[in-house]
Amino acid sequence: MGYLYLEEKDFAAFVDALIAAKRVVGPTAKRNKFVYEQLASADELRLDFDVTILPPKKVFFPPAQDIVRFGEQAIEGCIAPVDTVLLGVHFYDVKGIDMTDYLFRERKEDWNYLAQREATTVVASNIQAISPRAFWDSVGAEVKPKGHDAFLTKLAGGCVLETLTPKGEALAAFGAFRDATADEINAAQQTNDSVMGQCSEKLGYTSEAIAAKVRDSFDNEELWDELAMDCFSCGSCNTVCPTCYCFDVKDAWNLNQVSGSRTRYWDACLTREFAAVTMAGGDKENFRERHQSRFRHRFMRKTAYLNEKLGGPACTGCGRCSQACTVNIADPVRVITAIMEVGS
Amino acid sequence: MSDDLRAAHENIFLPREARILHTARPTASEKHFTLQMADGEPLDYVPGQILEVGVMGYGEIPIGLASSPTRKGSFDIVVRTVGRVSTAINSKEVGDSLWVRGPLGHGFDLDSLKGQDVLIVAGGIGLCPTRSLIQYILDRRDEFGRFLLFYGARDPLQLLFTEDRVEWRASKEIDYHETVDRADVTWTGNVGVITTLFHKTTHLDPNTRVVICGPPVMFEFVIKELDQLGIARENIFVDLERRMKCGVGKCGHCQINDKYCCIDGPVFTFAAIQELEEAI
Numbered sequence: 001m002g003y004l005y006l007e008e009k010d011f012a013a014f015v016d017a018l019i020a021a022k023r024v025v026g027p028t029a030k031r032n033k034f035v036y037e038q039l040a041s042a043d044e045l046r047l048d049f050d051v052t053i054l055p056p057k058k059v060f061f062p063p064a065q066d067i068v069r070f071g072e073q074a075i076e077g078c079i080a081p082v083d084t085v086l087l088g089v090h091f092y093d094v095k096g097i098d099m100t101d102y103l104f105r106e107r108k109e110d111w112n113y114l115a116q117r118e119a120t121t122v123v124a125s126n127i128q129a130i131s132p133r134a135f136w137d138s139v140g141a142e143v144k145p146k147g148h149d150a151f152l153t154k155l156a157g158g159c160v161l162e163t164l165t166p167k168g169e170a171l172a173a174f175g176a177f178r179d180a181t182a183d184e185i186n187a188a189q190q191t192n193d194s195v196m197g198q199c200s201e202k203l204g205y206t207s208e209a210i211a212a213k214v215r216d217s218f219d220n221e222e223l224w225d226e227l228a229m230d231c232f233s234c235g236s237c238n239t240v241c242p243t244c245y246c247f248d249v250k251d252a253w254n255l256n257q258v259s260g261s262r263t264r265y266w267d268a269c270l271t272r273e274f275a276a277v278t279m280a281g282g283d284k285e286n287f288r289e290r291h292q293s294r295f296r297h298r299f300m301r302k303t304a305y306l307n308e309k310l311g312g313p314a315c316t317g318c319g320r321c322s323q324a325c326t327v328n329i330a331d332p333v334r335v336i337t338a339i340m341e342v343g344s
Numbered sequence: 345m346s347d348d349l350r351a352a353h354e355n356i357f358l359p360r361e362a363r364i365l366h367t368a369r370p371t372a373s374e375k376h377f378t379l380q381m382a383d384g385e386p387l388d389y390v391p392g393q394i395l396e397v398g399v400m401g402y403g404e405i406p407i408g409l410a411s412s413p414t415r416k417g418s419f420d421i422v423v424r425t426v427g428r429v430s431t432a433i434n435s436k437e438v439g440d441s442l443w444v445r446g447p448l449g450h451g452f453d454l455d456s457l458k459g460q461d462v463l464i465v466a467g468g469i470g471l472c473p474t475r476s477l478i479q480y481i482l483d484r485r486d487e488f489g490r491f492l493l494f495y496g497a498r499d500p501l502q503l504l505f506t507e508d509r510v511e512w513r514a515s516k517e518i519d520y521h522e523t524v525d526r527a528d529v530t531w532t533g534n535v536g537v538i539t540t541l542f543h544k545t546t547h548l549d550p551n552t553r554v555v556i557c558g559p560p561v562m563f564e565f566v567i568k569e570l571d572q573l574g575i576a577r578e579n580i581f582v583d584l585e586r587r588m589k590c591g592v593g594k595c596g597h598c599q600i601n602d603k604y605c606c607i608d609g610p611v612f613t614f615a616a617i618q619e620l621e622e623a624i
Contacts, residue, residue: 001608067357068355068357070400075359075443077357103594104594106593107607108592108607109354109356111355112355112357114357218621219621245596246597247594247595248595248597249589249590249595250403251402260401261359262356262400267595267597269596269599276587277587278426278427280424280426280468283562287557287586287587287622288622297599299624301623303602305602309602335362
């Protein structure tokens with residue numbers, strides 16, 4: 001593991017060589033936003049992205065994924081990982097991937113996620129543009145980005161590739177890399193340090209203080225009613241979150257009406273029926289019937305409930321929920337700050 | 345992925361085939377199945393554990409095992425027809441198959457019940473998952489102290505396990521009491537909510553272990569009674585119902601705070617969940 005350097009003129013050839021050998025997924029422009037897509041050529045890669053619409057979790061945990069296929073007699077699993085390079089992941093999304101890795105691995109390993117995760121080389125990249133709603137420099141400082149295989153930092157004239165695992169080292173064979181000099185390594189470090197403190201939104205409290213106060217606010221119904229007042233229960237905040245991993249499972253028949261598949265789909269705890277159970281006579285027992293309860297549940301999950309497991313909050317500060325929220329109420333900075341200011 | 349690697353990693357969503365040996369229709373909406381794994385493997389479980397039971401092409405639902413592991417060779421489930429999946433399951437007959445995953449979840453902590461007086465309070469379909477424990481205690485009667493069962497249903501037509509109830513009423517091994525919320529002309533037994541049964545028996549020892557399973561509305565009233573009897577909350581076991589969609593602690597639907605009902609439960613001590621918001 002070490003530091004390599006690639007001249008800017010050789011970068012496109014490196015990416016094209018990877019594309020020729022593997023599936024390469026990276027940030028690319030879509031209208032005026034960015035998305036992770038499989039790349040057809042190096043020209044499509046936009047490492048100057050600020051944030052993508054959906055987080056990179058979709059590479060391992062697709063919005064729709066078959067988990068069992070069935071025929072008339074037999075059933076089979078459908079775990080079929082593809083050798084993939086995920087190229088261009090900001091550090092806050094590296095944290096998100098590491099959290100979903102933990103959650104799909106803990107207690108009962110879910111190889112429908114883990115197989116594709118293990119078949120993927122994750123290449124982090126430095127932040128060249130900052131999303132207007134991001135606050136990744138003021139949330140969860142105790143959670144260190146880990147689990148990625150390499151870290152790419154763009155400098156004037158070239159880039160430094162820090163290799164962290166054997167999978168990361170294997171990337172070197174695809175480009176005209178040389179060992180990086182001490183100056184180049186320092187310059188890369190400075191480049192990454194310099195973005196910290198640049199986000200326009202900020203959380204002014206420690207994770208511990210937030211977790212304690214948010215938990216204490218559970219029964220403050222007036223506060224949650226106010227914070228969640230305009231919520232449409234649309235679940236957009238869940239859909240774009242790098243650490244949301246809930247799913248629904250549905251069966252569907254093929255046209256022959258004999259075979260079919262059992263498929264999991266992203267689900268969202270903000271939606272009305274998420275915690276509802278059908279009872280006798282078709283009545284529903286909904287364990288979080290009010291939208292305020294669902295809104296509160298999400299904030300509890302992101303700031304308090306999982307902290308012990310994950311070593312810090314399950315919020316990475318990407319700001320996607322703030323941007324995606326139809327009525328602009330999901331912003332964690334707004335909600336957490338309001339809770340922290342109660343009684344002070 | 346190579347075949348070796350594929351085989352090495354169990355797909356936690358892959359169900360196994362279970363053949364239907366016997367069925368019964370105890371009520372208009374419930375169907376009682378006796379099942380056996382198609383591969384002949386015994387199902388190794390603890391009372392209180394659940395199965396994800398499904399029909400391919402329709403889906404899966406969480407169902408508590410309704411027979412005791414002491415009764416080898418087959419296992420029972422009772423399914424109430426309420427939605428698409430349960431309707432598909434209840435259309436199956438002897439000779440058909442169901443597809444099951446499990447046993448899943450955390451069942452009754454038998455060690456903390458052994459040597460103790462045990463009271464089971466079951467409301468409605470809550471008798472099904474507790475029947476596993478009832479049979480277990482009756483099969484190993486010497487290992488437990490006094491054994492009481494309170495069972496309540498909405499009306500006489502909803503009462504389950506007629507043959508069992510005839511046996512329980514006659515048995516000296518179990519102090520059995522039942523009630524209905526609303527009587528009909530045939531009913532000569534107790535009428536009233538389940539808590540009225542606390543006055544039908546002799547005093548309960550405060551060390552009694554109590555198991556509660558039933559509709560959420562029932563818990564609160566039963567626990568009030570237990571508080572008056574001085575029964576400690578760590579000796580109260582609750583069998584919770586949630587939308588346990590995946591059964592393996594991933595999909596999120598049954599989250600209670602940082603717990604998953606499907607993997608940390610469905611059986612919890614009341615002491616463990618009374619501080620958890622939204623638990624009951």
